[in-house]
Structure formats: C-alpha cells, structure tokens
Amino acid sequence: MSEINFDPIVLTQSLVKCSSVTPKDEGALKVVESHLKAIGFDCYPLTFSGNGSYEVKNLFATIGNNGKHFAYAGHTDVVPVGNENSWKFPPFSATIEDGRLYGRGSEDMKSSVACFISATKRYIDEYNEIPGKISLIITGDEERDSVNGTPKILEWASKNNYKFDHCLVGEPTSKNEVGDKVKIGRRGSISFFFQVKGIQGHTANSHLAENSAHHLVSLLNSILEKPLDEGNENFLPSSVQIATIDIGNTVQNVIPELSKATVNIRFNDMHSSDSLIQWVNDKIEKIFAKLENASCTYTYDANADSFLNKPGLLYDVISKSISEITGKNSNPEKATDGGTSDARYIKNYCEVIELGLRNHTLHKVDEFAYTEDIIKLEKIYFQILQNYFK
Numbered sequence: 587m588s589e590i591n592f593d594p595i596v597l598t599q600s601l602v603k604c605s606s607v608t609p610k611d612e613g614a615l616k617v618v619e620s621h622l623k624a625i626g627f628d629c630y631p632l633t634f635s636g637n638g639s640y641e642v643k644n645l646f647a648t649i650g651n652n653g654k655h656f657a658y659a660g661h662t663d664v665v666p667v668g669n670e671n672s673w674k675f676p677p678f679s680a681t682i683e684d685g686r687l688y689g690r691g692s693e694d695m696k697s698s699v700a701c702f703i704s705a706t707k708r709y710i711d712e713y714n715e716i717p718g719k720i721s722l723i724i725t726g727d728e729e730r731d732s733v734n735g736t737p738k739i740l741e742w743a744s745k746n747n748y749k750f751d752h753c754l755v756g757e758p759t760s761k762n763e764v765g766d767k768v769k770i771g772r773r774g775s776i777s778f779f780f781q782v783k784g785i786q787g788h789t790a791n792s793h794l795a796e797n798s799a800h801h802l803v804s805l806l807n808s809i810l811e812k813p814l815d816e817g818n819e820n821f822l823p824s825s826v827q828i829a830t831i832d833i834g835n836t837v838q839n840v841i842p843e844l845s846k847a848t849v850n851i852r853f854n855d856m857h858s859s860d861s862l863i864q865w866v867n868d869k870i871e872k873i874f875a876k877l878e879n880a881s882c883t884y885t886y887d888a889n890a891d892s893f894l895n896k897p898g899l900l901y902d903v904i905s906k907s908i909s910e911i912t913g914k915n916s917n918p919e920k921a922t923d924g925g926t927s928d929a930r931y932i933k934n935y936c937e938v939i940e941l942g943l944r945n946h947t948l949h950k951v952d953e954f955a956y957t958e959d960i961i962k963l964e965k966i967y968f969q970i971l972q973n974y975f976k
C-alpha cells in the first residue's frame with residue numbers, strides 16, 4: 587500500500603505503479619479511496635457484474651452538503667502494454683526522466699485522477715467547507731466493455747438520490763497545451779459484420795456457382811459510394827471504414843461460398859444507430875433482392891450514439907478557469923472528435939465536459955505525461971472548483 591501523498595506527480599506515480607489492465611484493479615482504487623478518505627470523503631466501493639461482461643471494481647466517493655453538486659468522472663483501468671520489450675522503462679515503473687513521467691496510464695488518465703484529488707484536497711484545506719457537494723465517479727472499466735462500470739455507478743447513484751448538476755470528465759483532450767481544447771460531445775460508433783453466402787463451385791464452371799465475394803464487393807462499393815454527410819458546425823463528417831474483408835480461400839480454382847467483412851462507422855449527430863441500420867438494410871435490399879442464389883446477413887455492435895452538450899455554465903466556468911491559469915484569453919476549442927468515452931453515459935444525467943492533459947501518447951508504447959502539464963492541470967482543476975462554488 588502506497589503512502590498518502592497529495593502531490594499530484596507522486597500520486598500519479600502511485601496509481602501508475604498499479605498494473606490495472608482492464609478488468610484488473612491491482613490496488614489502484616484503494617490508492618484513490620485512501621486519499622479521499624483522508625480528506626473526509628464518504629467512499630463506496632462498488633463491484634458490479636453480469637449483463638454478459640466480467641466483474642468490475644469501481645468507486646463512488648462524495649463529500650459536502652446541500653447545494654450545487656459537482657461531479658468528476660474518470661477511470662483507473664488502462665489498456666495492455668503491448669510488447670513490453672519496446673518500452674524504454676518498465677510500463678508500470680512510473681519512471682520520471684527529463685520532465686516526463688512514463689508509464690501505461692500516465693496520460694490516459696491516472697494523472698487526471700491524481701490532479702483532481704490533489705485539487706480537491708487543496709480546495710478543502712483552503713475553504714474548510716464546500717458550499718455544495720463534490721463527488722467522484724471512478725470506474726475500473728472504461729477501456730473495454732464499459733458494462734459494469736460508469737453506467738452502473740450512475741444507476742446506483744441515482745437510486746441513492748445523488749443528483750449531479752455538472753460533471754467534469756478528465757480524459758486527455760488537450761492538443762498543443764493543457765487547456766486549449768475540451769470536448770463537449772462525441773461521435774457515435776457502430777460496427778457491422780456482414781456475411782454473404784453464394785454457391786461454391788469450380789472457377790471454370792462459374793455458371794454453376796455464385797460468387798459470394800463479388801456480391802460482397804458490390805455491397806461494400808455501394809456503402810462507400812458517397813459520403814454519409816459533410817459534417818456540420820459541431821462535428822466532422824461521419825466516417826465509414828472497412829475494418830476487414832475475410833474470404834479465407836486458400837486455392838485459386840474454387841469460387842468461395844462465404845465472404846465476410848466488418849465495417850465500422852463513426853457518425854455525427856446527423857445519424858443514429860437506428861438510422862444507420864436502416865441505411866444498411868436499404869443497401870442490402872437493393873443488391874440482394876434480385877439475386878436468387880446469394881444472400882447477405884449481418885450482425886452489428888452499436889457501441890455508442892453520438893451526443894452534443896450545448897455549452898452552459900460548466901463550459902463558462904472551465905473556460906474562465908483555464909484562462910486564469912494559462913494567461914490566455916482565447917476560449918478552449920469545443921471539440922467532438924476522437925473516440926468514445928464514458929461521457930456518453932453521463933450526458934443523460936447532467937451537463938458534462940471533458941478536460942484533461944494533452945492527447946499525444948495514449949495507448950502507445952512509452953506513454954508519458956509531462957510533469958509540468960500535471961502541475962498545470964491540477965491548478966486548472968483547483969481553479970474550476972473555486973469558480974464553480976464561488
């Protein structure tokens with residue numbers, strides 16, 4: 587068990603040293619809990635399981651009284667290290683060299699969790715009392731299924747009458763310097779797994795067979811024919827990508843019976859999972875309705891719908907706090923790009939904005955965070971608490 591130390595860099599190191607590759611925890615949540623308890627938080631470790639996914643440890647912690655309720659959401663799980671031999675330092679050693687703190691999870695997003703805990707500690711030390719409530723929603727499953735993590739913590743909180751007014755998610759959102767970019771929404775994601783069935787035969791006797799690959803190619807062509815949209819003021823254009831095409835034919839003289847493909851779509855708020863399923867159905871209908879000897883079936887995995895939060899009070903507080911710390915007057919960019927995050931669940935409960943470190947090495951070999959960025963992020967989080975409860 588690591589010592590209690592609220593220095594955001596030391597605390598980040600304590601967290602990085604726990605090899606919490608989803609769904610393993612390896613003590614990471616205990617580090618969070620012991621620090622929050624030391625400040626006076628009520629801590630509720632929450633283990634959830636079921637719904638076709640593995641068991642996950644999570645933590646909900648809360649402090650304060652009636653008044654505005656500020657929530658911070660983050661995760662302590664990390665993605666696998668990949669080839670460990672390619673790392674400059676062991677990925678869970680949290681080694682600091684030349685102002686960089688190396689380790690899996692250093693950028694995504696243990697440093698942010700550490701910064702928020704440090705900022706809260708400083709805020710409570712300075713003001714003694716919170717004119718409202720601060721809660722932390724910390725999951726051990728953001729990087730994989732996200733089934734027994736944030737969505738279930740939120741349900742649990744709601745059942746126990748915790749209502750959040752605003753939520754800050756600490757994912758790494760910044761670009762060139764800390765605070766130059768926040769996220770106010772995200773694109774949605776859906777994958778389609780197509781399987782086309784024809785009739786197997788000799789390539790020399792094509793009239794006796796039906797080539798599944800040809801019809802799959804037609805389908806994929808029609809899907810890629812023209813862009814789904816041109817984007818809008820808040821979102822980039824939706825993106826349709828073939829992830830894989832699998833026929834698995836090992837010889838040249840057999841017409842394949844089965845051909846498969848996976849297509850992933852990252853879509854903006856001009857579409858929904860339902861509208862895209864309909865769009866795919868229409869494409870399939872057009873190509874296969876007239877074919878007697880070939881058919882297409884598919885399954886899909888709708889990971890997330892897109893969402894957009896109209897910037898409100900939280901954006902104003904965050905924007906003001908960033909400029910007070912960085913001395914820059916320009917408002918942070920309001921972005922909706924990148925992958926999904928647990929903000930997609932929180933948006934159903936309150937205004938949510940994501941703000942964290944620079945996004946540059948996450949999920950890579952030699953992931954690191956600049957120690958000066960960690961210090962700056964802690965200051966910004968402190969300023970946000972100060973301005974929010976003013």
Ligand SMILES: [Zn+2]
Binds near residue numbers: 694757
């Ligand atoms: Zn993350």
